[in-house]
Amino acid sequence: MRFNCEVYIRPRRDILDPQGDAVKAALANLSFPGVDSVKVGRYLVLALDANDEGAARKQLDEMCEKLLANPITEDFEIKVTPA
Amino acid sequence: MKAAVIVFPGSNCDHDALHVCGPVMRWDTVPVWHESASLEGADLVILPGGFSYGDYLRCGAIARFSPIMDAVIKHANKGGLTLGICNGFQVLIEAGLLPGALLRNNCMEFRCVWTQLKVQTTECDFTRGLEVGDVLRVPIAHGEGNYFARPDVLKQLNDQHRVVFRYCTPDGKIAPEANPNGSVENIAGILNEGRNVLGMMPHPERASEAVLGSGDGKRVFDSLAAAYADIGW
Numbered sequence: 641m642r643f644n645c646e647v648y649i650r651p652r653r654d655i656l657d658p659q660g661d662a663v664k665a666a667l668a669n670l671s672f673p674g675v676d677s678v679k680v681g682r683y684l685v686l687a688l689d690a691n692d693e694g695a696a697r698k699q700l701d702e703m704c705e706k707l708l709a710n711p712i713t714e715d716f717e718i719k720v721t722p723a
Numbered sequence: 724m725k726a727a728v729i730v731f732p733g734s735n736c737d738h739d740a741l742h743v744c745g746p747v748m749r750w751d752t753v754p755v756w757h758e759s760a761s762l763e764g765a766d767l768v769i770l771p772g773g774f775s776y777g778d779y780l781r782c783g784a785i786a787r788f789s790p791i792m793d794a795v796i797k798h799a800n801k802g803g804l805t806l807g808i809c810n811g812f813q814v815l816i817e818a819g820l821l822p823g824a825l826l827r828n829n830c831m832e833f834r835c836v837w838t839q840l841k842v843q844t845t846e847c848d849f850t851r852g853l854e855v856g857d858v859l860r861v862p863i864a865h866g867e868g869n870y871f872a873r874p875d876v877l878k879q880l881n882d883q884h885r886v887v888f889r890y891c892t893p894d895g896k897i898a899p900e901a902n903p904n905g906s907v908e909n910i911a912g913i914l915n916e917g918r919n920v921l922g923m924m925p926h927p928e929r930a931s932e933a934v935l936g937s938g939d940g941k942r943v944f945d946s947l948a949a950a951y952a953d954i955g956w
Binding site for chain 1: 780781784785788817823824826827828829830831869871873905
């Protein structure tokens with residue numbers, strides 16, 4: 641069975657994100673002073689064949705732990721929908 | 724004494740490392756392509772600087788799964804000397820051979836500048852020929868060299884004297900103004916627990932001949948040569 645999978649990876653809350661801070665400063669310069677915080681992450685889209693949704697999630701978790709995210713500095717979130 | 728310099732697609736300091744190990748140090752030196760499975764009997768393995776796999780995903784994240792890395796991890800785990808410079812440091816961290824993470828520079832700039840490094844320990848073959856407190860003039864060139872570790876890891880690194888270099892001012896003061904990238908506690912290079920794996924963001928191989936502006940980096944390679952002459956590995 642094929643699944644459309646989305647993986648959101650973002651810096652952990654307690655980690656300094658200089659990229660996010662730079663974007664926040666630029667937004668303030670553009671007269672968006674209300675922006676309290678910005679975190680810059682990555683977004684991946686995968687088409688994945690697996691027996692069921694649970695199996696797809698298990699594989700994605702492993703992919704994130706091993707390669708797609710750095711568990712020391714990043715959090716990840718997975719969305720799986722049947723294709 | 725034999726040195727192997729690993730060449731990943733996107734490595735660009737491999738020739739600098741080959742030049743220092745070969746013509747400068749006069750070691751038997753081989754480049755090893757990342758698809759190879761063998762380190763060809765090398766005593767010292769160098770993971771050079773550059774942009775392996777274009778820094779896709781995260782610096783070093785994909786290189787860590789190159790076929791040669793099985794042999795590198797085996798070499799390191801059995802006590803073999805392993806030096807990761809810049810991108811090589813990033814690869815060693817991704818491979819789990821060194822703790823922590825290297826984040827984007829806090830200044831958001833790619834920094835290509837001379838730095839000063841204060842030697843923190845001589846309890847390893849990389850610095851045994853130096854003195855604690857020595858200041859080395861060595862350049863950096865990176866965008867993601869902001870060393871980060873959780874407090875418990877940092878404590879362990881300090882307690883076990885595994886921080887080898889910290890960024891300092893020309894007169895040897897470890898101060899915020901000497902920190903080029905935001906690294907925690909000005910850390911520029913660390914050892915593994917076995918003290919045979921060194922990862923560092925600065926480039927000693929780019930400062931190993933006076934004509935390049937500094938010969939201080941060569942003292943790291945001289946230390947390795949002395950260790951090899953004394954005890955072999």
